[in-house]
Structures are given as structure tokens and as C-alpha cells.
Amino acid sequence: MGAQRLDAFDLQHAIPPGALVPPESWHTKGVLTIRSADRVTSRLRAIAATRFALCCLASTLLAGDPAAAQRPADTVILGLAAPATSVDPHFFNAAPNAQLSAHVFSRLVERDARVQLQPGLAESWRAIAPTVWEFRLRPGVKWHDGHAFTAEDVAFSLARAPNVPNSPGGYGSFLRMVKQVEVVDPLTIRLHTKQPHSLLPTEIGYIAIIARHAAQGATTEDFNSGKAAIGTGPYRLLSHTANDRTELARNEAWFGPREPWSRVTLRFLGNDAARTAAVLAGDVDLIDQVPSADLARLKSDPRVAVSEIQGLRLIYLQADFSRDGMLPFVTDGAGQPLPRNPFRDVRVRRALSIAINRQALAERVMEGAARPAGQWLPPGVYSHDPGTPVPPFAPEEARRLLAEAGYPEGFRLTLHSPNDRYPNDARTAQAVAQMWTRIGIRTEVAALPWSAFSARSARQEFAMRLLGWGSTTGEASYLLANVLGTYDPSARRGASNAGRYSNPALDALTDRATATLDPEEREAMLRQAVHMASEVVALIPLFHLVNAWAARSGLRYEARMDERSLAMGLRPAP
Template identity: 40%
Template structure:
């Protein structure tokens, strides 16, 4: 049984001037009652069950809670569930803590049953949360503080999956569509901060919830500003418009570290940066080859692309060391990690040889999509990759667009290749595989962001088997085998795990997290 627990870029001259001027500004103690936080990307929805995207999860985490959660080092700990145990191989029992919703009503097992069922009822989700609830076949309310959850097969990942399903009030949410959710009447959670207002692409405003079960929240009010532009975000911190930010622009990191009026923190995250390559369609819109075929269908071409990318150069020259090159799908703290995959290939001559063997001695043309406001240095990294591919005769152009447009284009199948990131949310390798690589399976919630159009029956068999294996050691070996299937076939091209950075005004303590979920919890007034 799980034990209870509490749970446009600045020029160098402008930036240097700002560093001098900031010494005249008040430190964080002047704002101890108010956290003004800048995110590097915008939330796409306030409905915590609509779009499984990290920025949405980060916003929701301030107001809503989950049954289980991951601590800053991604260990699963209790949240709204005080404890849980296995009744048998397919049934889990969760004991709920006594908590209040922000409208004063009690949080009960009925709200849990509703919250677990709701993701499966939401239509047109760009990335569904059903991947985390698809295994559930029944919920049984034992009493207001006890619920049993039954899965279709033995399913060891349930406590991990439940870190991603927010508990909402049945009374406040029932029958409410996602586009109508962003009002104080419906944004009712049990979290420490209560919804006040939402301005799309601008900000979310919250206030302290005095009835929070975990004690008095650290801040009286929290405002999250959406500032994808690096320069604007940094300027806002220096001027005092905000007192904390995420994703410090890499050219400014050393200056931030040297500024006595700022504090800085960094941590290796679970976010895997990778390439989708359209291997599943005979005709693909972003490739052009002399023979009229889609070269990406040939595994030799996909391996050539993998070999042509100098990950070390990207890490050192573009990412200030905040990129950790890998061929893995999991970090060394996660199940499914295989140390043999940490040696990444870089062999441009070998890449050319593979292309010739595949029938493309003169290469082909490719358009590489990328967000330009979501991942750390995303557009610059994509441009570097394009240059590397062009050197091996894959003549590559870059289509850099905002993250919201990436989702729209990707879900419509408009990419042949696109650089994306996936923040692994369950502390083991299979969540990303199920979401991004598995054959699409609506019933299970698998493959909902499979922009490579990849489908491998062998991988499906591996996933079905490992997600039913209750023995951790056996499942870890099975996860490694599934990771090798993905990597050997280059279903996606792993690039690196991204480092996450934060900065704040002096007087604020930063609590860095491996899962990148920046929220009010990330910052506290310093003692």
C-alpha cells in the first residue's frame, strides 16, 4: 500500500543595460503575496481533459489535482488519493483524502468516477487523455472516500497513468463542453488556487483557495502570462512585470547566473525531442524524390537521417549543454532505459552510403516542420538539422510555425517530417510509445499523435504484453525490447532530452522539476 503524503530576442547591449537597471528594482519580497509567472508557450484550452499538452497540464495543475502525482524527481506519490492497493490483478482500491472543491462542496468518489469517464466522452481532442483511462472498464463507489477501479487486463501502469487525469467537480462540469469550460462556474477544482479569468494567448489569473486541504498556499494570487517571445519574457522579468519565468533564453543564461538580483535553476527533464518521419504513406506532401516515391518508407533512409545529425554539436553550440543526446526513449531514471542506446551515431559518410543503397544516391528534397515557440531553441535547432541533412544530399527546408499551427497541420497529415517534443508523463517509456508510435487504436487511446503514420504489429504485441505484466523487473525488460523495436526501425528519430530552466527575482526559491510542469508550486517565497 502506498503511504500517505502531502502533497523579438534581446540584443546583447539591451540585455546588459537591463541587467544594470534591474539593480534598482525591488526584489521578490515586495511581491511576496503575488506570483507573476511567464510561460514560454500559450495554453490551448482551460478544460483539463481536452488537450493533452504540457502547457495545458501546467496551468491546470494550479487549480486541479490528480489522485496520484509525480514529485520533482518523478517518483509517484499520493495526491487526492491518500493510499491505494491491489485487490486482485485487475482491481485497485483508492482511499480518498477529505478535500473540498473551491465552491465549498465535498470531493467524493462520485467525482472521481465522473472525472475518469469524462476524457472518453470528449470529441475532437487534438491529443486525448483517453490513453490514460482506456484500460479502465469499471469504477465502483464503495463509500464517499473509497473507489475501486477495474481494468480490462492486469495493468500495472494505473497509478502512473492517474498522475495525468485531473479531478473535476461532477456538479460543475457535467454536460459542459470544452469551449464553455473557462468560467468560474465550471473551473472548480480542489487545488490551492482558484480560477478568476482567462484571456486566450495572454494570461490566466487565479487567487488563493483558503479551503485547500494542504494548508495555506504560498501566494495570495497567481497570474500566468503567456510570452513565447524570448526577449519579451526576459524583459518582463528584468522590468518587474513578472517575477518568475520558465525557459531562460540560452544566450542569456550566463548573464542571468551572474546577476545578483536574480536566481536561476536548471534540470534535465523527461522531454524527448525527436523527429516524426512519415514512413506509412506511399505519397507524402513534404518530400520530393526523382523516382516519385516516398523515400521515408525505406528504413535505410530513416537510419541515414539519424546518422546525419550531429547531436553533440547541437547540444554544445545551440543549447548551452541543455540538450542530452540520446537514442533512448527514456531517461536513466525511468523504466525502459537502456544504457547501450546512449551512444548516438554521427556518420555523414555512412548516411550517404545508406541513401545510395536505398536508391537515392543524389538524395531528395524534404521539408522539416517545427514549432517556433514551444521547445527550447526549436526553430534554430531545426535549421541546424536542415543544414546537416542537406550536407548528405537531403535538401531540407524548414517550415517553422507556432505550436497551435503545428498541432493543426500534424493532425491533418500535412507533414512528412516534423520536429516535436514529448514530455514523458508516467515515469516509464511506454507512454510516449503508446501515444506517438503505436498503431492507432481508438478503444485503447493509442497512436493518437502518430504523425509518422507508422504501424508495426510486432510492437502492438509487445505493448499489449508489457502493459499487462505486473512484475516490474519483467516489465522493464519488455519495455527495453519495445524501445529497441522503435529505434531499430527508426519509427521516430530520438534526438535529445531537453534541459529545463527557470529564473526568478531574488527572494524567490525555485523548485525545479524533471517533468517540466512549471506552476505556482515551482516557486516559493524564500525564507
Template identity: 50%
Template sequence: MPARAADLTIGASAFPLSADPHFYNGIGDRNLSLHLFSRLVEQKGDMSLTPGLATSWKLVSDTEWEFTLREGVRWSDGRPLTPEDVAFSISRSANIPNSPLGYAPFTRDIARVEVAGPNSIRIVTRQPSPILPVNLSAISIVAKHVVEGAESSDFDGGRAAVGTGPYRVTRFAKNERVEMERNPQWWGERAEWDRVSFRFIANEGARSAALLSGDVDMIDSPSRNDLPRLRQDPRFRVTSTPGNRSILLLPSFLEESSPQAADNDGKPLATNPLRDLRVRQALSHAIDRKALAERVLEGTAQAAGQFMWPGAYSYTPDISMPEHDQVRARALLAEAGFPNGFRLTISAFADRPDFRTVAQAIAQMWTRVGVRTQVDAIPASSYLSRGARHEFAMPFFSWGISTGEAGYALTNMFTTMDARTGRGPANWGAYSNPTLDALIDRAQSTMDDSVREQLLIQGQKIVAEDVAGIPLYQLVNFWASRAGITYEPRQDQRTVATGARSTP
């Protein structure tokens, strides 16, 4: 039965691991937190910044930022927002036990947060931090009076899920659905929908079927096979925009050889072949990226040779897309001592059919140049934790660049992993380059935008020359809805009820 006009039901491709907005920096968790919580600085769909709980911010010195808090904001339980809530949230966000991918990279520059007055805070950084407002747009502010001493599971049960967002949670059924209702304490523009339900439907075909049957009002990431039909059917609307999410492979740089990289008889190799630059170059040249984007994904992606997109700050025009060249790939493999290739396993999300399909296509391309490749599809629940432990020789990886600049990707995926400082939490390949580390540190503390951009470009060139990752494509974001609803497409891939409007 179609939902009433006051209700909105969304079929979502990604489900949150927790209602705790600090537990996991994943797309499903971010989608949910945008409904329940607010941030000092908010990021719009085009990735520009706008005031949130802070109405203004200014640089007091190279290492001090002052934020003026919005007056009159109340939590969903009626208590007023305080500067102490903000200080508590920033500290908590970097220290969540058992987080598979947390928020420490966004706050690692912060030395301390000071309460500067009844409606202001001062953030002191360890070094100049030019993109601190951008980083803070990722940190949800939680209520100290209910969250202090609580665990992430207390959010799932609703006790700690007290927020200042447009909605409040009424039911959280993990891996199934989240039910929300309008938050009467919300400080912003009144939300259109009385109630919002997120149903988590991992299979893209099932999502499209749910929309076609009227079980949901809107879906994200509709099946590419269904897009032509949805576009032509007057009962539905499709919106899209180029996205900020890059898909790449992260080859292992561990010294010891993995069972996932073996000789042609299946026996372990003496050393890890992926540490050889020529092998990584060969695998990159063996991939036909345009075929992946245009044929395998049927135009729902844009082929890429880097993780930034044209027109973005710190995009690097000098990095060209590696040419698809099987002859060169075979020559490089022979030069590296593998004239007959070897065996390799690509690890991929089992929960994303498009990722599995692309991984299978790449496996065939590599097999054609002598690297006999198979795909191991693994559920997300174990894939994330295993990847963080460097258990994969060649993981298939998806990364949304939420800050809109290369420093975010470089710091998370390619700087040397260090849990103490929050470096490299997504460095699944265990890549380590002291020169790159120093350059990124310098870039992240350079206040001059043009100088910092050049440093970030240099960092990307190092990554490209080392083939520290193998970029494949950037996703195009799609949403489909029934004809009575329009959705404002977002480059950041977020699916939010506040972006959906009812129309005649």
C-alpha cells in the same frame, strides 16, 4: 513595477489551450491544471508518487484497484468531493470533443469505476494494469455538479472551473494570461502566494527581458543566451535539472509520397522515400547530436539516441547514440536509390525559437549529404492538428514522458493509431508494427516490474532498429527568478507557484 510579496507573476513559455484540464495533454495545460485541480495520486517534481485526493490505494486483484478518498475535501464552491465526482472525471477525461491530444491513453485499461463506499472507489481494469496509479496522476478530478453537460469553453469563462487545487481562476485570457487567487477550500498546505498571474510569453528573449525589467518575478525556459548573465547577476537566481522531455523527429510511414518529399526538381516522387529503412538510417547518421546539444543549444540539452534517459526505469543501455557519419549517410542514400538525394521539408513549431533553430541546423546537416532540406515553421494552433492528421513528412516533435517509463512513449507515439481504443494519439508518423503492438500490450499488463522492464526494453530496440523515430536530445529544465524567490526545479518541466518560495 515589481509584484507585492503576496503576489507572484510568472512568465511562461507555454500557454494552455483551455482551462478544461481534460482538453489537451500539453505542458501549458498541465501547468494550469496543477493549480486549479487535484488528482487521486499526485506526482512530485522527481516523478515519484504521493497521495492526493486518495490517501491510499491497493491492489485487490490483478484487475481491481481500490482507492480510499481523503475526507473533508471541498470544491472551491464549498460543496464536498464525492466518489461520483471521481468516477465522472475518469470517464469524461477520455471523451472530450475536438481534443488535439487527450487523456484517453491514461485510462484505456479501465473497464469501469465503481463507488465502493462514501469515501472509496474501486477501479476495474480490462487487464492487469501495473502502472494505473501513475496513469491516474495525469487525470484531474472535476466537479460533476458543474461540469456535467458543460463544454470546455465553460472552463475558460470560469463557470466550470471549480476545483480542489490550491488556487482558483479569476481570469482566463486565452494566449495572454491567467489570473488566480488562493483557494480557501484547499485541502493541502496553505499556498504562500495570495495571487498568481501567469503571463504567456512565447519568445524566450522576451521572457528574459520581462524578468530583467521586473515585469515578472520568475520565468521558465530562459533564453540560453541570457543564462550566463542571469547566473552572474546577484539580483537573480537560476535553477535547473535534467528533464523528462525528449525531442525527436517522426518520419512519415504513409505509402503515398508527400509534396514535402520531392525529387531534386521539386516533382513528386513515385513513393515515399522515408519508408525505406536505409533512408531513415542515412538521415539519422547525418545528424551531429552532440553539436546540437552543446553548440546550437549551448548546453541546455543532452544529446540522446533514445527517448529514455540514463537511470530511468526501462532505459536501454544497448541503444547507442547513432554515430555522426556523413560518408555512411551518403552511401545509404545511394544504396536506397538516391545517389543525388532528394528534397525534404522539416515541419517545426513556429512558437519555439529553439525548435526552429535546431530544425535549421538539421536541415543544413541533411543538405550536406544530398538531401536538400527546408524548414516550414508553423504556429502551434495549426501544427498540432495537422500533425495528428499526418500532414507532415518529417515533423519536429517534443514529448514529455510524464510516467517516467518507456511504455508511455511507446503507446502514444509508436503503437498503431486507433481512435477507438485511444492508441497512438501522437503517432504522427503513422508507424505500424504488429509485433511491437503485441509486445507493448503484453508489457502494459505485466505486473512483475522486472519482466515488464525487459519487455519495454525490447520494444525500444524495435523502434531503434526500425528508426521509427529519430531521437535528438533531452532538454535540461531551467527556471530563473528574482533573488527573493527560490524555485524547486522539476524533472517533469512543470512550472507551479507552489514550488516557488520567498526568501530574505
């Protein structure tokens, strides 16, 4: 069989089960050249075998690293796929930042590996009136510099969190219902809400508590330098080098159980092969986002122990709704800007959604490390809507919808994606681009490092973007308030709504749901909101990740639904 020129990457028909077209054969203009299916499969197997062999060779070389061999037994290094953009715990609501913050700073309410609420700096909490929550604080807690922790620090933190300058997506939405913060005494604080708000303890658990005496007037850079990074968490900050590593030391005065690790290094290893090699060599003790291409082999390798759990993170696509007229990175077939924003038309959004073969993405691009999604919560989670299925793969219907919307010849589009933030993020974007090209939306992919991508996305510089969102509250309102809520800093809504989608009816339903104290009534409203968002294709869900970690032999990691990689979850194997 000779070479074939395909108009698109048709995962359902052109590629047999088990085969995965390697990234180096993808063209950003959405055209792919392959040879026979058998030869593609053979080549991929050879690539995978060679890649793993190189990892093993690299691990052998790394094993000879004197620094690795001489590390004390009570020190650990975590190899992380995505870097934190700041030490400032209020700067950016992103998982890499939150996992760094969790080592240094504490919260009133914490969450365990299955996102269940646990006491933190607050020993207890209760609603003493329909719109008043009281938190009793833990006595005897000290800041890393020895100062006493009090309710004044809590009040200061809650005032600062929504107001960090230049934040690309902060924490204001968690405090949108808080009307007044009342310091009753040094160990008691009351939060008065605008209306009954059942989720306040859950939401307050996202706000890191910082030291008033150290952070008064401090900038985000003061946290990055360590000057203001004084916490009450299990580890103290020693140093932070952007896009490289963060060094931590055990907090001997921590109020929780004594940590077994005297020193912790959070090391950024964005390259998948490098992470695999590093853990096989023992150069690092734990890696996250285990590369899907290596997962099966690592599970059978005695040098490591793999832990997995169904995650809460949705990988999705979000269009730009911030303007009615011409969009950047969208043109007609001749390269001329379109006079209006095509994504304002729900028929276009539906066409883009049903042109995607989600099962193929999950099975082949993600190699089984994901589950197809039609909404942002996986089955079995509170407020998942059984009446909102995974959208069908229907490319012919997609073409009809495009023609009905006035685009019978389609148009040109650039899909922007990070290339170092989520597992297979750029590869997923490439596959989606090929599927869209097949229905006439000739799509190019621009993949950027997360640090650059996140800043540009927050400024609405993209027409279409690939993103991820982990609903770590374990319910639907977290995304509704942050990602789909109308962007309104004064109302502290829509902090992570990079596409600037706005639906007042959806906002109102979200508010009614979160004000409903009865859990069954609240769940019914949230399911209604999930279905409403799906019907209008407010975002395009792709799949939910399965979270995986690999620890070196002799260690075990407690897999977390919120995907955080924490030294506090790494322990010697029993």
C-alpha cells in the same frame, strides 16, 4: 579569407568549438554563407553581448513600471515560454496545458518534482485483486464553489477524459486498460482492468478530476470561459485570455498546505529576450525555459537565482507514416511529387538519423543545455536501455543508404517545427535541415506558432515534424503507448502519434510489459521495446533538455524533471 559558399551547415568541421551561426544567417533552402571562422565567432560574441545589454536596458525600463512596483508582496507572476491552448484539463495532453491545469484541478495521484508518486485526492491505493485497484478518497474536500467532492466526480472525470471532441491529443491512453469504474461508496472507487496493469496508479495520476455538477454537458469553451472550470486545486480560475495570460486566486479551502500567494498570473512571454528582461526587471517573478544564450550570465547575476535539473523531455523528429503514396512537402529534385512515401523505407530513416551530428546540436545550438540522445529516456531512469547508444554521425554512410534505397540524388523536403514551444526549436530544425541538405535531402524549414503547428500536425499535414515528449511517468511505456502506439481511439492507444507509426509487435510487447507486475521483468521487456523502436528508427531522437528556471532575487524555485512551472514550487528564499 574571403567569403565561402557552403553546401550545408557542417557543425563538426566548418564551425569551431564555441561558435554558433546566428539564425539570421540561415537560409531555409539549406544554404549558408559565412565568412572566416574568427569573424563568425567575433560576430556571435558581439550579438550575444548586445542581446544581453538590451535585456538589461529593457529590465531597467520595466523596473519603472508602476504596476510592477505596486504589486502586493503575496502576488506572483510567472513568465512562461509556451501558452496553454485550453483550460479544459482533458482537451490536450501537452505540458503547458497540464501546468495550468495543475493549479486549478487535482488528481487522484500527484507527482513531486522528481516524478515520484504522492497522495492527491486519493489518500491511498492498492491492488485488491490482479485486475482490481481500489482508491480511498480524501474526506472533506470541497470544490471551489463549495460543493462536496465524491467518488461520483471521479467516475464522471474518467468517463469524460477519453472523449473530448476535437482533441488534438488527449488522455485516453492512460485509461486504455480500464474496463470498469466501480463506485463503492462516496469515498471509495475501484478500477477494474482488462489485465493486470502495474502502471495504473501512475497513469491515473494524469487525469484531472473535474466537478460533475459543473461540467455535465460542458464544452471545452465552457472551461475556457470559466463556467465549467471548477476544481479542487490550490488556485481558483479568475480569467483566461488565450495566448496572453491566466489569472488565478488562492483557494482558501484547499486540502493541502496553505499557499503563500493570494494571486498568481501565468503570463505568456514567447520571446526569449523578453522573458530574460522581465525577470531581471522584477516584472515577473519566475521564468521558465531560460534562454541558453543567457544562462551563464543569469547564473552570475545577483538579481536572479537559477535552478536546473536533468529533464525527461526528448526533442525528436517524427516522419509521416499515414500514407503509402505521395506525401505533402516531399518532391524530387525537379519539384515533382514522389510516387511513394520515402519514410516507409527504414534505410531512408536510418540515413536521416545518422546524418545528424547530435553532439553539435547539444553543444552549439543548445549551448550545453541539452544532452545527445539515442532513445527517449535519459541514463539512470527506469527502463533506459544501455544497449541503445546515441546514433553515430556518419554522413557518408547516410549517402550510401539513400542510394541503396533508390534515392542517389536525394529529394526535397520541408521540415515543420514550432517556433515558440521548446527551447531553440526553430534553430534546431534549421541546423538539422542543413545537415540533411549535405547528404542530398535538400530541406527547407517552416516554423509555426505552437497553436497552429499542433493542430496541423495532429491532422497529418506534415511530412516531417520536430516535436518534444516528456516521459514524466519515469518509464518507457508512456511514449510507447502514446507516441509509437498504433493510433486506435477505440483502444485508447496512440493519442499523440501524429506520424501514425504502427508496429503491432511493438504494441504487443508494450502490453505484455505493462501487464507484468515484477519490476525487473517489466524493465527487461521495456528495454527490449526501446531497442526494437531504435532498430527500425520509429522516431529520430535528437537530445534531452536540461530544464532551467530563473527566479527574481528573494525567491527560489524547485526545479522539476517534468518541466512544469508551478506557483506551488515557488517560495521565498530561506
